[in-house]
Amino acid sequence: MRVVGRTPFASTLNAARRSAELRRLADGPRVDVVVIGGGITGAGLALDAATRGLRTVLVERHDLAHGTSRWSSKLVHGGLRYLASGQLGIAHESAAERHLLLTRIAPHLTRPLAQVLPLYAPGHLSQGAFIGMGYGLGDGLRRFVGTPDAVLRSPGPIGVAATLGLVPAVRRDGLRGAMRGWDGQLIDDSRLVIGVARTAAGHGASVLTRVAAVAASGDRVRLRDELTGEQFDLEARAVVNATGVWAGELDPDVRLRPSRGTHLVVESARLGGSDVSLTVPVAGSRSRFVFTLPAQHGRTYIGLTDVPADGPIPDVPRATDPEIDLLLDTVGSVLAEPLTRDDVVGTYAGLRPLLTSAHDDGETSDLSRRHAIIESSSGVLTVVGGKLTTYRRMAEDGIDEAIRRRLLPARPSVTRTLALVGAWPRARLGEIAAPGRFVRRFGAEAPFAASLPDGPGAARGVTAQELQWGVAVEGALTIDDLLDRRTRLGLVAADRDESMDAAAAAFARAGVDPA
Numbered sequence: 001m002r003v004v005g006r007t008p009f010a011s012t013l014n015a016a017r018r019s020a021e022l023r024r025l026a027d028g029p030r031v032d033v034v035v036i037g038g039g040i041t042g043a044g045l046a047l048d049a050a051t052r053g054l055r056t057v058l059v060e061r062h063d064l065a066h067g068t069s070r071w072s073s074k075l076v077h078g079g080l081r082y083l084a085s086g087q088l089g090i091a092h093e094s095a096a097e098r099h100l101l102l103t104r105i106a107p108h109l110t111r112p113l114a115q116v117l118p119l120y121a122p123g124h125l126s127q128g129a130f131i132g133m134g135y136g137l138g139d140g141l142r143r144f145v146g147t148p149d150a151v152l153r154s155p156g157p158i159g160v161a162a163t164l165g166l167v168p169a170v171r172r173d174g175l176r177g178a179m180r181g182w183d184g185q186l187i188d189d190s191r192l193v194i195g196v197a198r199t200a201a202g203h204g205a206s207v208l209t210r211v212a213a214v215a216a217s218g219d220r221v222r223l224r225d226e227l228t229g230e231q232f233d234l235e236a237r238a239v240v241n242a243t244g245v246w247a248g249e250l251d252p253d254v255r256l257r258p259s260r261g262t263h264l265v266v267e268s269a270r271l272g273g274s275d276v277s278l279t280v281p282v283a284g285s286r287s288r289f290v291f292t293l294p295a296q297h298g299r300t301y302i303g304l305t306d307v308p309a310d311g312p313i314p315d316v317p318r319a320t321d322p323e324i325d326l327l328l329d330t331v332g333s334v335l336a337e338p339l340t341r342d343d344v345v346g347t348y349a350g351l352r353p354l355l356t357s358a359h360d361d362g363e364t365s366d367l368s369r370r371h372a373i374i375e376s377s378s379g380v381l382t383v384v385g386g387k388l389t390t391y392r393r394m395a396e397d398g399i400d401e402a403i404r405r406r407l408l409p410a411r412p413s414v415t416r417t418l419a420l421v422g423a424w425p426r427a428r429l430g431e432i433a434a435p436g437r438f439v440r441r442f443g444a445e446a447p448f449a450a451s452l453p454d455g456p457g458a459a460r461g462v463t464a465q466e467l468q469w470g471v472a473v474e475g476a477l478t479i480d481d482l483l484d485r486r487t488r489l490g491l492v493a494a495d496r497d498e499s500m501d502a503a504a505a506a507f508a509r510a511g512v513d514p515a
């Protein structure tokens with residue numbers, strides 16, 4: 001049987017499912033696990049819990065990936081940076097999780113990304129040796145965790161012609177070649193969150209957006225439907241707080257010191273349409289780099305900064321002028337035609353949920369990227385820290401801890417070998433009968449999305465079908481959900497304006513009133 005225009009999986013998220021599940025929960029029995037927060041950490045926790053047979057509910061007060069998880073560099077890191085600073089445990093964990101994401105969990109949402117660091121005279125020999133040693137160590141870790149050469153190649157030096165072929169926009173005078181390494185890249189971070197959350201829903205979890213936890217204890221959460229204002233209590237055997245930089249709002253015992261990371265958005269054409277990451281050391285530092293990241297919609301992101309962001313936590317952080325200047329100056333130092341403010345078509349900034357340590361007065365770049373599981377006096381378990389790449393491991397550890405402390409009847413974690421909805425072996429992605437842009441976004445589900453009816457398209461070639469899929473299958477409840485998280489058109493104001501009508505039309509075709 002060929003199913004046309006809808007996903008065959010129980011992983012569909014939409015307004016109708018949300019309403020039905022909220023109704024059932026409001027007067028239903030106690031559940032096993034409530035996860036608060038729909039970023040990558042919360043989505044990962046919900047998937048880990050649901051696939052162990054636990055009755056699981058995830059609540060998110062805005063939309064999936066509304067917080068830090070959509071403001072990342074979209075890299076699946078191999079842990080090189082942690083290796084350089086002697087944090088062997090985190091480095092190994094990163095490389096191991098990158099391996100799983102690239103080869104098993106989400107081959108359709110990830111790809112190998114070449115990172116090219118141009119070398120200029122004088123100093124090219126010593127810089128090349130230093131960078132080469134770092135890339136070499138990272139490559140050793142790749143081999144150690146078993147990622148094959150066919151997925152991530154070994155690093156090495158390349159000549160001037162090859163450098164210019166890969167990054168045509170770089171300055172030629174003094175160029176002596178480059179070091180090239182490889183890492184993993186996501187098509188988009190919010191697509192990973194949506195994929196993990198939908199997979200959890202496919203295994204029976206209730207995934208409820210625009211539902212806020214207004215109070216929480218170890219066995220009960222007060223929930224508020226943000227669309228109607230209605231409130232009700234949900235009893236649970238375990239309550240897990242995965243609210244990232246907002247974790248202290250629900251559990252004052254959690255102490256974080258957020259740091260802001262900013263990216264710029266420029267036209268890829270301005271960098272010669274390069275499909276690799278140009279990597280440039282920050283002046284005066286041997287361990288900090290600015291890099292370009294080829295992205296969706298013909299755009300390239302340039303990141304990133306690391307600036308302490310003390311004080312109240314905004315829903316949507318903003319880039320500052322000094323950060324924009326630092327990024328432009330650093331990348332401009334190796335470009336034939338340096339970028340100017342006029343080249344910046346958008347910016348975005350996110351807050352890292354960094355844990356404070358005993359010595360937390362220094363720069364946030366020195367704070368730990370490890371994750372932690374903290375039980376507060378009220379009994380809420382908070383899972384915080386870490387990063388996108390290691391979400392699965394954080395989730396496994398978090399649910400292990402919930403099971404141990406609450407004596408929950410559950411199987412061991414299965415997420416190491418569990419492919420996300422739409423996942424398909426990397427070598428066979430080309431066999432999927434759908435246009436490439438659909439395959440890169442939806443994997444094995446692409447033929448279903450592509451067969452939806454036609455309608456008005458949005459900016460940058462985003463099709464009517466992609467938008468309708470976002471409403472009918474991926475849980476978009478508002479026009480912003482479509483433009484800011486199902487696609488990333490909202491990163492550029494002109495694209496957003498141009499796409500509003502197409503987004504509204506997609507809701508109409510799906511038979512849903514945008515909230």
Ligand SMILES: Cc1cc2nc3c(=O)[nH]c(=O)nc-3n(C[C@H](O)[C@H](O)[C@H](O)COP(=O)(O)OP(=O)(O)OC[C@H]3O[C@@H](n4cnc5c(N)ncnc54)[C@H](O)[C@@H]3O)c2cc1C
Binds near residue numbers: 038062076261350
């Ligand atoms: C600039 C930057 C670049 C980064 N780049 C990378 C990278 O390339 N690779 C990588 O691996 N990692 C990267 N990271 C780290 C990674 O992005 C974060 O560690 C991760 O996204 C944190 O996810 P989270 O789910 O814990 O938090 P969030 O994504 O912030 O999710 C928390 C969610 O909780 C919700 N919430 C809050 N309060 C409530 C409530 N009361 N009720 C219901 N919901 C609530 C929020 O709306 C939010 O959606 C980067 C981080 C930054 C800041």
